[in-house]
Amino acid sequence: MKILTAEQLSEADKRTIERQNITSEELMERAATLVFNEIHNRLNGAPIPIKVFCGIGNNGGDGLVIARHLIQHGYHVTIYVVNYSDKRSDDFLANYEKLKSITNDWPQLIKGEDNFPEINTGDFVIDAMFGIGLNRPIEGWVAKLVGLINDSKAFTLAIDMPSGLFSDKVPGNDAAVIEADFTLSFQAPKLVFFLPETMDYVGDLQILDIGLDREFLAEIKAPIHLIEKVEAASLYKPRKTNSHKGDYGHVLIVGGSYGKIGSVLLTATAALKTGSGLCSLYIPECGYNIVQTGLPEAMVLTDKDSEQLTTYPEDFEADVVCFGMGAGTSQKTVGALEDLLNSVKEPVVIDADGLNILSNNKKLLDLLPKDSVLTPHPGELKRLIGEWQDDFDKLEKAKDFSKKYDVVLVIKGAHSFTIKGDEIYVNNSGNPGMATAGSGDVLSGVITSLLGQSYEPLSAAILGVYLHGRSGDFAASELGYESVLAGDIAQNIGKAVKDLFQSEMKDSERN
Numbered sequence: 001m002k003i004l005t006a007e008q009l010s011e012a013d014k015r016t017i018e019r020q021n022i023t024s025e026e027l028m029e030r031a032a033t034l035v036f037n038e039i040h041n042r043l044n045g046a047p048i049p050i051k052v053f054c055g056i057g058n059n060g061g062d063g064l065v066i067a068r069h070l071i072q073h074g075y076h077v078t079i080y081v082v083n084y085s086d087k088r089s090d091d092f093l094a095n096y097e098k099l100k101s102i103t104n105d106w107p108q109l110i111k112g113e114d115n116f117p118e119i120n121t122g123d124f125v126i127d128a129m130f131g132i133g134l135n136r137p138i139e140g141w142v143a144k145l146v147g148l149i150n151d152s153k154a155f156t157l158a159i160d161m162p163s164g165l166f167s168d169k170v171p172g173n174d175a176a177v178i179e180a181d182f183t184l185s186f187q188a189p190k191l192v193f194f195l196p197e198t199m200d201y202v203g204d205l206q207i208l209d210i211g212l213d214r215e216f217l218a219e220i221k222a223p224i225h226l227i228e229k230v231e232a233a234s235l236y237k238p239r240k241t242n243s244h245k246g247d248y249g250h251v252l253i254v255g256g257s258y259g260k261i262g263s264v265l266l267t268a269t270a271a272l273k274t275g276s277g278l279c280s281l282y283i284p285e286c287g288y289n290i291v292q293t294g295l296p297e298a299m300v301l302t303d304k305d306s307e308q309l310t311t312y313p314e315d316f317e318a319d320v321v322c323f324g325m326g327a328g329t330s331q332k333t334v335g336a337l338e339d340l341l342n343s344v345k346e347p348v349v350i351d352a353d354g355l356n357i358l359s360n361n362k363k364l365l366d367l368l369p370k371d372s373v374l375t376p377h378p379g380e381l382k383r384l385i386g387e388w389q390d391d392f393d394k395l396e397k398a399k400d401f402s403k404k405y406d407v408v409l410v411i412k413g414a415h416s417f418t419i420k421g422d423e424i425y426v427n428n429s430g431n432p433g434m435a436t437a438g439s440g441d442v443l444s445g446v447i448t449s450l451l452g453q454s455y456e457p458l459s460a461a462i463l464g465v466y467l468h469g470r471s472g473d474f475a476a477s478e479l480g481y482e483s484v485l486a487g488d489i490a491q492n493i494g495k496a497v498k499d500l501f502q503s504e505m506k507d508s509e510r511n
């Protein structure tokens, strides 16, 4: 799914009105009615106090439409017009008139702190103050109102965007932004919903298809994509009936050191669980018995050093090589990576200490084969590309790095970002249970395995990240977040692959 900017969405809005020959008021009615349906499906008539805070633009207009439907369905609704400006949008005014015709409880005008209502923990707050039209920080008494809503701890549903959140920049320190529990957003996700610095304002997210012009949406050039099941499934290559292990790649996992042999074991397990035909490991001698016992399906070669890697077996023929997990950063191991990069011509996967070695020895970056995949967490990324000012700056620097060294970057996080040149792919699978030791080692194994199975490096990274997250979802649903171990993620990769082609059942379809 394309992630769009506020400008692109406003343009899509205009084109839809032209091409579908409808008024903007009709489009607002359509969009806001979908929101009402979602609320009604969940509240099911519950008599809880609903407080709708409307701005004076079209986000506020949406709020008025939602409120009208709620009132007509018997809900207990109080509407507030947050008068941050004396202007009114046309569609706001039209819906204000419609509201007056169905209720005698007219909206209450908030012009300053004196008009603030009481907001209780048990209230249901609908935030329709600002949407994609926000163009400067919220200030003064309106900022105080945002604080009051946040402090109330009432369940807060944001319409389109949490008010105060820009679609294209990070709010400043101490900025007033609604901390929503749930955001129902129109047509396309916005990048800020997924960035570490801004995602917490959004709460749970649902995108509503409000029927904007399909042709225009298909034509829009958007370099940022959200990766969900459909996108991941489109990358998947089915196995052929008439095939053998030689068709699915031979991966070589290079890593480990004394006390950190478990890491390579996890990576190798994940590679085999993702379907590699053959898996070999190159590790220090101390790991030999551990790996042979822990993973009998794998083959093991050992370095002459018993505790760390010092060389690379350059005559070894593998389809893809992965380097770094548990390897340490000793000078001898730097030499091992240098040997590897001097002998391998196909894209490699570099993770963990492999990345730290690259950061400490920047000249090695020039030896990386084109389209190699680097999988840093934010700390490793900082060492690679330097400090950034905010998440937008981080993405710019990451794109520059990807272009400079011709590599695919996977920035790991709650939503991992895969970057190649100017293209960004935001992953939407996974859960907090995956924040656990060894989770990254498993991811490297999945990506390496896909590369060995002839996936293009970018596709291997995007699909690998998605499958890793989905495996974590299966592990968490069985075990609970706290009990997910990295090994559990590896064990569930098969389920994640099968799930690519299982359609979601809607609640209404369940018996």
Ligand SMILES: NC(=O)C1=CN([C@@H]2O[C@H](COP(=O)(O)OP(=O)(O)OC[C@H]3O[C@@H](n4cnc5c(N)ncnc54)[C@H](OP(=O)(O)O)[C@@H]3O)[C@@H](O)[C@H]2O)[C@H](O)CC1
Binding pocket: 009, 010, 012, 013, 027, 028, 031, 055, 056, 057, 058, 059, 060, 061, 062, 084, 085, 089, 129, 130, 131, 132, 133, 134, 135, 136, 137, 138, 139, 159, 160, 161, 186, 187
């Ligand atoms: N295509 C769609 O997705 C649809 C979206 N809809 C809804 O429309 C809003 C966007 O509505 P818009 O009227 O453009 O903007 P807002 O309602 O977000 O903001 C209203 C005006 O507020 C002013 N503004 C901006 N920032 C501030 C601030 N910090 N303090 C005070 N005032 C501010 C600004 O006007 P100015 O002239 O003062 O600059 C805004 O214009 C979208 O989010 C959806 O909810 C449609 O309903 C359906 C289609």
Ligand SMILES: [K+]
Binding pocket: 059, 127, 128, 129, 130, 131, 158, 159, 160, 161, 162, 163
């Ligand atoms: K809002």
